[in-house]
Amino acid sequence: MASNTERNRWYSIPAPVRTLFNKFPLVTYPENDLPLPRRNRENVLYVFGESPLSYNPSCLKWQAYLRFSGINYSAIASSNHASPSGALPFLLPSTADTKPSKPVPSSRLQRWAMNNSAAAIEESSDTRYEAYLSLLEHKIRRAWLYSVYLSANSTSIAEPLYVLPTSRNSFVRLTIARDLRCAAENELLKFSAIIDADLLHSEAEEAFNSLESLLGEDTWFFDNQMPGLFDASVFAYTHLLLDDNLGSGWADTRLRDTIVQKKRLVAHRNRILDQFFASA
Amino acid sequence: MALELHVWGPAFGLPSIDAECIAAVGYLNSTVPREDWRLVANHDTALRKFPLLMDGSSRTAGFASIVLYLRKRTLGSYDLDIDLNQKQHNNKLAFASFLESTATPLIDLSLYVSAENYSAITTSSYTAILPWYLNYTIPPTRRDQARIRTGHLGLSSLDVQLPDNKDDSIGLGNDFESRKRAAGIPGEGRTTQNSILNMGRAKGIGGLLSSPIYAARFKLDALSNELLEPLSELLGNKEYLLGNGKPSSLDCLTFGYLALMLYPSVPQAWLKEAVVTRFPRIHDYVTRLRERLIGNEEVKVSDAWPTTNLPQQRQQPSLPWKIQAQSGLVYTTRSITREILNNFPVLSTIFRPGTIIQDRSMVVRGSSSSLPSALMVNILMGFSAAAITAFFGFAAHHKRSPREGDWLILWAAQRPSTGLGEAGSFLSVFANELPIR
Secondary structure, rough: OHHHHHHHHHHOOHHHHHHHHHHOOOOOOOOOOOOOOOOOEEEEEEOOOOOOOOHHHHHHHHHHHHOOOOOOEEEEEEEEHHOOOOOOEEEEEOOOOOOOOOHHHHHHHHHHHHHHHHOOOOOOOOOHHHHHHHHHHHHHHHHHHHHHHHHOHHHHHHHHHHHHHHHHOOHHHHHHHHHHHHHHHHHHHOOOOOOHHHHHHHHHHHHHHHHHHHHOOOHHHHHOOOOOOOHHHHHHHHHHHOOOOOOOOOOOOOOHHHHHHHHHHHHHHHHHHHHHOOOO | OOOOEEEOOOOOOEOOHHHHHHHHHHHHHHHOOOEEEEEOOOOOOOHOOOEEEEEOOEEEEEEHHHHHHHHHHOOOOOOOOOOOOHHHHHHHHHHHHHHHHHHHHHHHHEEEEEEHHHHHHHHHHHHHHHOOOHHHHHHHHHHHHHHHHHHHHHHHHHHOOOOOHHOOOHHHHHHHHHHHHOOOOOOOOOOOOHHHOOOOOOHHHHHHHOOHHHHHHHHHHHHHHHHHHHHHHHHHHOOOOOOOOOHHHHHHHHHHHHHHOOOOOOOOHHHHHHHHHHHHHHHHHHHHHHHHOOOOOOOOOHHHHHOOOOOOHHOOOOOOOOOOOOHHHHHHHHHHHHHHHHHHOOOOHHHOOOEEOOOOOOOOOOOOOOOOHHHHHHHHHHHHHHHHHHHHHHHHHHOOOOOOOOHHHHHHOOOOOOOOOOEEEHHHHHHOOOOOO
């Protein structure tokens, strides 16, 4: 008994705190229903953004590619946290039975589309394919990251698109805006000790020049009969850069100005928009 | 005034330890006459980025920018790419970016991420070219960057320091082996373990192939193929990549990256093996480039920092190294202070210079953010800090000189639910329990 009081002295909760916590819970919410096993009648692609065309280049690329492959899907706005791989987009294929289908992350989307499409797209076997793809994924992507997240566009594009929809709390928004900036900065610092805006923009301009002359007078890149993944990748950037109403408009128009003058790339973008996204 | 090219110091018999620096040295060496430029082995972290070309007061950093600067400055006489047509020019751009994006991770893996190579070769090379205090910061920083760059490849198993196999005399069989070795009898242990006969004896061929070192090897081979196949196809049977019978800036850049794959004598030489065995044409090409761009002579650290003061004993180095005076005490102290400040956890956020160079001449359409501005946040933080300080100050004061019947608690106790609502009922909990005298 003595030891019991001894222990109580050590572990006892102060009386006011106990009375305080006895008042909890203040509110008890009703229970949520269990999620019903739902049948996926169509393929669902989870992307950034509500509108038919996503405002995120990597999502838009896969949206375009699935359209090229003739695969029907419905796009649903989502966030990175929903994705099994941690990055959007990902696709939930349609299933006939109630068993949930396995999500397809973006890294395996191309193979999935090839296996599930009636008219599978042959990718070009041109030796320059990889090299020119690296122009897009390296030079243009880096300029895009700078332009959207670090330049003046961060308040006119990144903020309304990526920050404001996440929360209504100003402090949460501030934190997310800061995280976004830091993530973009770290991504750019991976390959260079300093982030030089002029250099990034001029490299992107050179890259667009190269792509423009690579396209030449052809309808699609590498003289293919049908647009492929490369066309989708180019379209993802050109379309967003040419979109006047992205977010609340471009504040820093340097990257956008470089693409506006590229007549063939603009025509290429319009061609895709007319042929594959006419209903959108 | 002569051009000065500042680079990271020489290593592995190459003019620099960094790919872009090697490329820049090769470019200048094959365009600019020897008496018009000087090569400086530098390690000043305040300069931020190497290769750095100093021409009087103007500074240009990065290989591509240097090439561009030389082209503009001399109107073509120091330009290797002057004969390229539009298509070749596009290919040059595309492959330069391709090299940067695919060869960088390979070199990262080979020289920095792989624990064995890093500790055996890379660190000692850095020790030779950096002053002692920078050896604590620069190599680990570069290794961390390499890890970040290659993180998505899932090859961190290279990072594991494998236990030294000579010492693993645990278990009966090994004990037997080691005794046999000790007695001078050739055992079947280390010497024959990798032979074809013993392949997969313990775990079966599947087990052998799925062991981390082999699993990693498959991935590494795939990665090096990703770089070398397109490059080899572009090269074809030509002498140089773009086929003008003379090297271009792309060849210089390719040499920078491939030289770091071929010439360091690392213990885990998978990258070198991949080039030599599967792409002999590329191997020949790199050898040819070396002769053309920097000469076959091994670059020694002593070329950049002569250890002896007798100039007549020194051979004339193949590159125009500018001999630097030993750095003074003031310079060293300043550098050490800067390194400490830049790497100290909290201080670094204040002292480290910003990494973003904004556009210099830019007209920006005004756009207003709907987030609370930095000023608002600072005001709020200031008020909160003031309030917290005031509260604790009051508490401390109260503890030192307690007064009878504190007004706050009395007030809360007397009016439990009128003015304060929920908070009032909370406060009343405290009030009820407090001995009010």
